Amino acid sequence: MKKVLILILLLGAILRLVCLGSIPMGFFRDEAAIGYNAYSIAKTGMDEFGVKFPLVFRSFEVFFLPLYIYLLVPIIKVLGLTVFSTRFLSAVSGVAAIYLVYLIAKEIWNEKAGIISAFILAISPWHIFYSRGTFEGNLALTLFTLGFYYWVIFLKKKKVLYFLISTLGFALSMYSYQAERIVVPLFALAAVLLGFRFLWRVKDKILPSLVIVGIILIPLFSLSFKAGGYHRAFGVSVFSQEETPPGWIEDRGGSFLINNTLYLRFREITSLYLSYFSPRNLFIEGDYDRERSVENFSVF
Amino acid sequence: VFSVVLFLITFAVPLKEAAERVNAERGVVAKSFPSIVTKVFVNKYLENYRERNKILFENFDFGNLFFGGHPRERWGVEDEQKLFLFLFPFILIGFFKIGRTQGKFIFSLWLSSLSFLYLFSFRQSQTFILIIPYIILASLGILKVFEKGGGIKVIVFIVFIFGFYEMIFFGTRYCLGLNESLFSPRREIYERVVNKVKDILRPGEKVLISTKLVDPEPFFNFYLKKNSTNYEFRDFKYWAESKDNELFIDVRSDNPNPSEPLYTTGGGWPNTIQVLSEFEDQGKKQKVVIYRIK
Numbered sequence: 001m002k003k004v005l006i007l008i009l010l011l012g013a014i015l016r017l018v019c020l021g022s023i024p025m026g027f028f029r030d031e032a033a034i035g036y037n038a039y040s041i042a043k044t045g046m047d048e049f050g051v052k053f054p055l056v057f058r059s060f061e062v063f064f065l066p067l068y069i070y071l072l073v074p075i076i077k078v079l080g081l082t083v084f085s086t087r088f089l090s091a092v093s094g095v096a097a098i099y100l101v102y103l104i105a106k107e108i109w110n111e112k113a114g115i116i117s118a119f120i121l122a123i124s125p126w127h128i129f130y131s132r133g134t135f136e137g138n139l140a141l142t143l144f145t146l147g148f149y150y151w152v153i154f155l156k157k158k159k160v161l162y163f164l165i166s167t168l169g170f171a172l173s174m175y176s177y178q179a180e181r182i183v184v185p186l187f188a189l190a191a192v193l194l195g196f197r198f199l200w201r202v203k204d205k206i207l208p209s210l211v212i213v214g215i216i217l218i219p220l221f222s223l224s225f226k227a228g229g230y231h232r233a234f235g236v237s238v239f240s241q242e243e244t245p246p247g248w249i250e251d252r253g254g255s256f257l258i259n260n261t262l263y264l265r266f267r268e269i270t271s272l273y274l275s276y277f278s279p280r281n282l283f284i285e286g287d288y289d290r291e292r293s294v295e296n297f298s299v300f
Numbered sequence: 301v302f303s304v305v306l307f308l309i310t311f312a313v314p315l316k317e318a319a320e321r322v323n324a325e326r327g328v329v330a331k332s333f334p335s336i337v338t339k340v341f342v343n344k345y346l347e348n349y350r351e352r353n354k355i356l357f358e359n360f361d362f363g364n365l366f367f368g369g370h371p372r373e374r375w376g377v378e379d380e381q382k383l384f385l386f387l388f389p390f391i392l393i394g395f396f397k398i399g400r401t402q403g404k405f406i407f408s409l410w411l412s413s414l415s416f417l418y419l420f421s422f423r424q425s426q427t428f429i430l431i432i433p434y435i436i437l438a439s440l441g442i443l444k445v446f447e448k449g450g451g452i453k454v455i456v457f458i459v460f461i462f463g464f465y466e467m468i469f470f471g472t473r474y475c476l477g478l479n480e481s482l483f484s485p486r487r488e489i490y491e492r493v494v495n496k497v498k499d500i501l502r503p504g505e506k507v508l509i510s511t512k513l514v515d516p517e518p519f520f521n522f523y524l525k526k527n528s529t530n531y532e533f534r535d536f537k538y539w540a541e542s543k544d545n546e547l548f549i550d551v552r553s554d555n556p557n558p559s560e561p562l563y564t565t566g567g568g569w570p571n572t573i574q575v576l577s578e579f580e581d582q583g584k585k586q587k588v589v590i591y592r593i594k
Binding site: 274281283 | 350353354357358360361362363364366367368370371385388465468469472473476478
């Protein structure tokens with residue numbers, strides 16, 4: 001089994017690392033901005049706007065959370081500022097995610113399930129796509145997976161160290177990508193609700209870990225009240241969109257039977273949610289945004 | 301196995317369209333990759349298989365079935381809602397609770413319909429035949445839920461109230477003509493234009509109708525209740541036409557650009573024409589105008 005796992009990891013690494021500098025051919029705006037900011041930090045300790053070691057990196061109208069950029073600094077120092085080096089961290093975290101998925105499935109079911117899970121992730125077009133580009137979301141996913149793995153073994157083995165590593169993984173994922181700042185608290189809420197009795201019993205043991213992670217998260221929490229912290233949430237949330245919901249008929253005011261905002265927003269949210277489970281989205285066509293998918297390939 | 305069967309089925313399908321697409325794609329990628337790679341990964345069989353799969357999976361897409369295409373409509377895909385959203389949980393329950401015998405019956409109906417659609421490349425707008433399996437699954441789901449009884453009936457009751465609202469919502473919009481596609485040819489504008497023309501047409505006068513009205517000929521035949529022999533349907537520029545004994549039916553978009561024949565800087569009509577009647581064609585966001593040349 002170990003040999004099979006090594007082969008799968010090798011396959012995952014080949015699919016993610018070979019010709020990384022030239023494939024995918026397009027090197028898009030966010031990748032260049034992340035690479036340049038890491039280079040600027042390496043050279044001057046400042047970002048492109050001259051801010052010293054910022055907590056959030058501004059570029060055009062978007063704000064990047066810092067972890068990917070700071071982890072990129074040593075890589076760029078060694079390899080220089082190239083397309084390959086900028087994408088390298090995402091590719092490596094993609095390979096790490098394959099191993100973590102193996103561990104999770106092995107822990108929950110058995111080693112066979114772990115091998116199969118690792119293989120499916122290794123060849124997933126979705127995961128390959130995000131691993132081969134400079135996507136902070138990919139690093140965040142790996143850290144989230146790390147947090148989740150240690151959460152699973154904490155519940156099984158009840159060792160406080162696992163709890164600490166788990167919460168650290170989740171906290172670091174929140175420093176990597178904006179979406180994790182919503183997903184992690186939601187996961188934490190669900191996890192606490194489901195395991196409340198057990199957590200209450202071991203509350204004294206896990207308290208120091210919570211304090212450590214709490215301190216780590218203070219800067220991120222303070223960021224929530226600045227433009228760089230809430231800009232993304234305001235930009236993509238269906239609740240904050242100023243536009244009318246899909247299905248709204250122009251030139252008609254709001255009304256119960258023609259333009260019912262509540263009903264149309266409900267449909268919008270439901271359709272967005274269900275679209276992730278749609279067979280078409282999973283197997284045939286991915287994101288319609290060509291910056292976010294490979295034509296003719298989807299998740300699996 | 302399912303994928304291999306689908307792939308083999310595509311060999312029974314004409315490959316002309318796929319071959320044309322492949323030739324175009326190969327032309328683009330040949331600059332970057334050796335020809336052997338493009339032959340393996342860009343070929344008409346694979347392209348045909350992908351295209352057919354896209355069509356097939358459109359019929360399982362929740363957005364297509366329940367939401368009029370959303371969220372795909374963000375990228376310009378136009379769809380119509382096929383089923384009410386409140387049926388979704390019942391279809392799911394029906395799908396998972398269907399018995400073996402019933403399942404075989406529904407599956408055979410489903411499979412035969414889908415095979416037909418797969419082979420003949422019908423798009424989702426033409427897959428009306430699939431409504432039967434979906435409705436049967438939904439009704440089975442409703443039955444199963446009621447068999448359960450207890451507190452779940454309250455939830456079902458709430459879902460039904462929601463369903464009732466959906467029906468009223470859809471019905472109101474439909475009756476008011478608000479949820480028809482912008483490109484629907486069933487526009488009332490034809491009837492109004494034809495009646496006006498009948499009123500003002502002089503004996504022996506020829507009528508020129510711009511094809512920008514979108515397929516006007518069958519509608520003129522229908523509302524005139526005769527073959528429209530005195531009517532010509534084509535694109536024209538009024539200043540290039542004979543000025544005598546001709547009536548023009550033309551269109552101008554709500555935000556005209558200077559290339560349009562009826563464009564004027566002030567937004568009015570050109571001085572050289574005598575406007576007899578104008579109609580707002582809201583569906584197409586344009587004005588239909590009947591005029592003669594002064």
